[in-house]
Amino acid sequence: VEVGDKAREGEPGRRAEMIFSGDELLRGDILNTNQSYLGERLLDLGIFATHALCVTDDLAAMVTAMRESLARRPVVLVLSGGLGPTEDDLTREAVAEALGRPLEHHEDLLGQIRSRFASRGFTWSDTNRKQALIPRGASVIPLKGTAPGFWIQQGDTLVVALPGVPWELKEMWEGAVEPLLRAGADKEDAADAAGGAGSPAGAAGASTAGPAGQSVRRIRTFGVGESTLAEMLSEFDWRGEDATIGTRAALDGVTVILRGAATPDGARKLDAIQERVLAMLGERVFGVGTEGLSEVTGEALRKAGLTVAVAESCTGGLLGKRLTDVPGSSDYFLGGVTAYDNLVKIDVLDVPAGLLAQYGAVSEETAAAMAEGVCRLLHSDCALSTTGIAGPDGGSEEKPVGLVYVGNVARGVTEVERLRLFGSRDQIRERAAYAALDLLRRRLLR
Amino acid sequence: VEVGDKAREGEPGRRAEMIFSGDELLRGDILNTNQSYLGERLLDLGIFATHALCVTDDLAAMVTAMRESLARRPVVLVLSGGLGPTEDDLTREAVAEALGRPLEHHEDLLGQIRSRFASRGFTWSDTNRKQALIPRGASVIPLKGTAPGFWIQQGDTLVVALPGVPWELKEMWEGAVEPLLRAGADKEDAADAAGGAGSPAGAAGASTAGPAGQSVRRIRTFGVGESTLAEMLSEFDWRGEDATIGTRAALDGVTVILRGAATPDGARKLDAIQERVLAMLGERVFGVGTEGLSEVTGEALRKAGLTVAVAESCTGGLLGKRLTDVPGSSDYFLGGVTAYDNLVKIDVLDVPAGLLAQYGAVSEETAAAMAEGVCRLLHSDCALSTTGIAGPDGGSEEKPVGLVYVGNVARGVTEVERLRLFGSRDQIRERAAYAALDLLRRRLLR
Numbered sequence: 001v002e003v004g005d006k007a008r009e010g011e012p013g014r015r016a017e018m019i020f021s022g023d024e025l026l027r028g029d030i031l032n033t034n035q036s037y038l039g040e041r042l043l044d045l046g047i048f049a050t051h052a053l054c055v056t057d058d059l060a061a062m063v064t065a066m067r068e069s070l071a072r073r074p075v076v077l078v079l080s081g082g083l084g085p086t087e088d089d090l091t092r093e094a095v096a097e098a099l100g101r102p103l104e105h106h107e108d109l110l111g112q113i114r115s116r117f118a119s120r121g122f123t124w125s126d127t128n129r130k131q132a133l134i135p136r137g138a139s140v141i142p143l144k145g146t147a148p149g150f151w152i153q154q155g156d157t158l159v160v161a162l163p164g165v166p167w168e169l170k171e172m173w174e175g176a177v178e179p180l181l182r183a184g185a186d187k188e189d190a191a192d193a194a195g196g197a198g199s200p201a202g203a204a205g206a207s208t209a210g211p212a213g214q215s216v217r218r219i220r221t222f223g224v225g226e227s228t229l230a231e232m233l234s235e236f237d238w239r240g241e242d243a244t245i246g247t248r249a250a251l252d253g254v255t256v257i258l259r260g261a262a263t264p265d266g267a268r269k270l271d272a273i274q275e276r277v278l279a280m281l282g283e284r285v286f287g288v289g290t291e292g293l294s295e296v297t298g299e300a301l302r303k304a305g306l307t308v309a310v311a312e313s314c315t316g317g318l319l320g321k322r323l324t325d326v327p328g329s330s331d332y333f334l335g336g337v338t339a340y341d342n343l344v345k346i347d348v349l350d351v352p353a354g355l356l357a358q359y360g361a362v363s364e365e366t367a368a369a370m371a372e373g374v375c376r377l378l379h380s381d382c383a384l385s386t387t388g389i390a391g392p393d394g395g396s397e398e399k400p401v402g403l404v405y406v407g408n409v410a411r412g413v414t415e416v417e418r419l420r421l422f423g424s425r426d427q428i429r430e431r432a433a434y435a436a437l438d439l440l441r442r443r444l445l446r
Numbered sequence: 447v448e449v450g451d452k453a454r455e456g457e458p459g460r461r462a463e464m465i466f467s468g469d470e471l472l473r474g475d476i477l478n479t480n481q482s483y484l485g486e487r488l489l490d491l492g493i494f495a496t497h498a499l500c501v502t503d504d505l506a507a508m509v510t511a512m513r514e515s516l517a518r519r520p521v522v523l524v525l526s527g528g529l530g531p532t533e534d535d536l537t538r539e540a541v542a543e544a545l546g547r548p549l550e551h552h553e554d555l556l557g558q559i560r561s562r563f564a565s566r567g568f569t570w571s572d573t574n575r576k577q578a579l580i581p582r583g584a585s586v587i588p589l590k591g592t593a594p595g596f597w598i599q600q601g602d603t604l605v606v607a608l609p610g611v612p613w614e615l616k617e618m619w620e621g622a623v624e625p626l627l628r629a630g631a632d633k634e635d636a637a638d639a640a641g642g643a644g645s646p647a648g649a650a651g652a653s654t655a656g657p658a659g660q661s662v663r664r665i666r667t668f669g670v671g672e673s674t675l676a677e678m679l680s681e682f683d684w685r686g687e688d689a690t691i692g693t694r695a696a697l698d699g700v701t702v703i704l705r706g707a708a709t710p711d712g713a714r715k716l717d718a719i720q721e722r723v724l725a726m727l728g729e730r731v732f733g734v735g736t737e738g739l740s741e742v743t744g745e746a747l748r749k750a751g752l753t754v755a756v757a758e759s760c761t762g763g764l765l766g767k768r769l770t771d772v773p774g775s776s777d778y779f780l781g782g783v784t785a786y787d788n789l790v791k792i793d794v795l796d797v798p799a800g801l802l803a804q805y806g807a808v809s810e811e812t813a814a815a816m817a818e819g820v821c822r823l824l825h826s827d828c829a830l831s832t833t834g835i836a837g838p839d840g841g842s843e844e845k846p847v848g849l850v851y852v853g854n855v856a857r858g859v860t861e862v863e864r865l866r867l868f869g870s871r872d873q874i875r876e877r878a879a880y881a882a883l884d885l886l887r888r889r890l891l892r
Contacts, residue, residue: 026495028485029694031477035500039474049472050502051511054481061496068514248475310784312763316770317756320763320784327838327871329762335790337783338756338766344781344824378790392773425773 016042017074018052019065021082021091022164025054034080034169041173045181046214046262047075057088059097066098073156076181081164083147085128091161096135099154103133109140109148116146141176144168151180158184214259215267217274220287220296222253222438229254232280243269245277251430252293253286253438283442293437294322294329300444301332306381306410308440310336311349311374313361313387314404319433334378339370349373362387362399364416367407375409383409384436390425402428406436410443462488463520464498465511467528467537468610471500480526480615487619489705491627492660493521503534505543512544519602522627527610529593531574537607542581545600549579555586555594562592587622590614597626604630660705661713663720666733666742668699668884675700678726682719689715691723697876698739699732699884729888739883740768740775746890747778747828752856754886755826756782757795757816759807759833760850765879780824785816795819808833808845810862813853821855829855830882836871848874852882856889 018038024030035052042049051072055065062082069077082091096103110132117124134140134150138161141149147163149172160177162169221229226249233245233256243260258273260266278285286296301308310319320336323329339345342361346353351369359365370385388404395401402421407414419435421428464484470476481498488495497518501511508528515523528537542549556578563570580586580596584607587595593609595618606623608615667675672695679691679702689706704719706712724731732742747754756765766782769775785791788807792799797815805811816831834850841847848867853860865881867874 023494024694025481026485026498027489028482028487031479031482033477035471036474036477039472041474043473048469048502050504050507052472052500054498056494056496058496065497310763312766315767316775316779317758317763317766317782317784320758320786321761321767321875324762324786325872330786333762334787335784335794336763337794338763338781340766340770340776341780341824347825348781348783348823377794378787379793426771429767 014045014047015072015074016047016049016076016078017069017072018049018078018080019062019069020052020054020080020164021057021062021094022054023057023088025081026056033166034164037166037170038078038080038173041178042076043259044214044216045178047181050074057082057090059090059094062090062094063098066094070098070154070157070159075156076158076160078177079159079161080169083131083149083161083163085125085131089130092130092133092135095138095152095159095161099135099152099159101135101137101152104136105129106132106134106140109134109143112143113146113148116143141172144171149176151177215262215270217258217270218289219256219258219274219277219281219285220253220289220291220293221256221281221284222286222293222434224254224281224284226254229256229281233277236276242266243273245273251427252434256281283445286438286441293434293441294325297437297441297444298323298326298329298332300441301382304444306444307332307334308382308384309334309374309378309380310436311370311383311385311407312336312338313340313345313370313385314390315386315429315433315436316340318429319384319386319436322433322437334380337374337377345370345373349377360399362389362403362405364405364407364418367405367416368414371407371409372414381410382440383407384440386432386436388419388421388428388432390428390432392425404428404432404435406432406439408436408439408443410440413443415439415443460491460493461518461520462493462495462522462524463515463518464495464524464526465508465515466498466500466526466610467503467508467540468500469503469534471527472502479612480610483612483616484524484526484619487624488522490660490662491624492708493627496520503528503536505536505540508536508540509544512540516544516600516603516605521602522604522606524623525605525607526615529577529595529607529609531571531577535576538576538579538581541584541598541605541607545581545598545605547581547583547598550582551575552578552580552586555580555589558589559592559594562589587618590617595622597623661708661716663704663716664735665702665704665720665723665727665731666699666735666737666739667702667727667730668732668739668880670700670727670730672700675702675727679723682722688712689719691719697873698880702727729891732884732887739880739887740771743883743887743890744769744772744775744778746887750890752827752890753778753780754828754830755780755820755824756882757820757829757831757853758782758784759786759791759816759831760836761832761875761879761882762786764875765830765832765882768879768883780826783820783823791816791819795823806845808835808849808851810851810853810864813851813862814860817853817855818860827856828886829853830886832878832882834865834867834874834878836874836878838871850874850878850881852878852885854882854885854889856886859889861885861889 025032039049053065055061079091082089092103113131138150138152145165145168149162151160162172226247229247243258246257248255256277258270260270312319317338323333337348339349342356345351349370350373355365355369367385367387371383375383385407389395389399389401391401404419404421405416407416417439421431471478485495499511501507525537528535559577584596584598591611591614595608597606608618672693675693689704692703694701702723704716706716758765763784769779783794785795788802791797795816796819801811801815813831813833817829821829831853835841835845835847837847850865850867851862853862863885867877
């Protein structure tokens, strides 16, 4: 959801395009996570992607796609995939043809690739030699895995070719391409300030190019719906501000994203807006930045010097999994009991059989007794519990699918929240686990 | 990985293209799951997607993209998104312009949309009226949510416009579009057989169009690497067979995908190939179809009338989560203990402190003691355990990151497997959980 004026998101002229090669994307074998990663990183640089194409591993189709893209003169054209050693890997050849630059063999690069193969115990085959071919005039991006990347300034457009393997792409993007784009835009700003005609280096070229980047603030919230949040935010009049405000919903909450100019003045404006949003949302905000609920709640436990244990029913282990997603969580997470069967609730967690009979497994009373039980059993300072109906079956009129109780023991006090969750079985379980983490987080704040 | 001849995957001429509208895809706010869904469903119909484009919500850009795609004459062009009521929703207008067909108001459709709004308690606004506009000559696809879809045969190409909301897209695709594509191809096959010139209906047009669909077999394996598997499969000579064989790797194993003609003869050929693959892979195959390890292992427990419990260390609850991903898993899953802290291993799971001191928490001995301990505590028939180093820190030369032991108790016998896993913390934990499920599955087979 976007609140405010979309056009302000990317400066005019600061447009990017992406071309992904790999039939596995078109066959639906894998999701294109590179596209969402690059889209977001580009936006943080003030560059908005207008086209992202997955094209079949066919030389003519790839060349046509590259030419069509270059004709639209984006400041950057990112190519991903097709840099491996197989005959389906055609990005090098396609760039050479689309840009009219012959491929040149780089002996030093070949040596590096060979030693990468050797150090990983992979067998060397001479078909890998083609990975050392780079279009004339291109700069090689240092190897991360065994596929080299490269970049070329072609007219207005910085053409960047990166491997399709996500971690290799990320390391090359952040290590080599972003500095290039920032440097290019900085030079251009300087040239603009001096009345110059723009710099040929980096991402420069288009005279309308904007600042080197954007200031971005990510305000993380939990427990407010995206439409409610968008409505609350729309009550402010942002039009006077040189900033945009948007929201992004996920199972672990809604993120409010503020973007403004990467200038001291822009930062001050974002500070002011951020302050208003934080005041409006109060304890619904669990952080500003990229840390999730598991990290934030874990950090709160660590700071307070408290340990935690979990007693899970409907989440089946997911709550413990979420807590232990964080490296080093053994500092505060002791463990837990998954009591899927009622006998485990009674035998291991000491939930009174009479209480279960009277209120049922999905009840405020059971959630409280589970949390208290695991606290005693594992000698933890705090505890969380979940019990609910994840579906798709097992619901009734009185206790429908999506009814979940999350319990919390902290500082000697037990509290339970009743949730009415929606979505698939998986979504209900994810939301329940996050809701439990958030309950503890808010408790530790007080 | 594709073994054999790629060209055979889609019949020549049976090509599709997709165009997705929605800046949220380009900003990286959401992953394009519609693309992978459609890519796979199309392939099952014998249609290979060559282009999938995400384009910004801009009328001119969308029209250009549609025209470029239509010029390549795919049998089907799927458009997704941009059918809502906001001013960013431009797919109707773009189709009208690209195809030269004016938009027409459908009063009956407007009535349906209004009543959908009413029944969901949404406020009606007159901006929603534009959702009842459909290009002249198009057929409306019945409403699932509140955005109507439509289809038009334009020359060689069936143009289909579907909402961007994944569940609405899926229901319309399976309910309306697939029958249309199958019917079109059937008619064409009949026309071909009669020496005719092909049918104008449905997906017809290109004289090279193939059968209405493909036979597809998905052979699910665990415990063999994708490259090893591809090498094993390449030893067969598939060239005589009218079929393709490919592999798809995921954390829960590698799937071998066989595709052949949707004819009795094609099915017999696939049967023969499948038999050879099953014989070659033996107990590495956990199923044929779409059921995952959690379902298959659960079903084996259910059939054997056995219950299971889990004792987790490095997976932190994930193994229990995987088992309970399956609705109805309470029939065989009792629960578990997550013993992240060594004191929990000792106090709750009864792992001898001396054993822990002698062998360490990450050891064959501890994995065995954990599984046996949870079996006794929860009175389960079987048990699984995990203990390992998920990283990124905590590894040593002797016990590196990725070293994981999975333990199993079944039918009174304890066994432990030592794994050397690779990847991120998350990948190591996922692989460890699946390896534990697979250990139990194989044990129950014997």
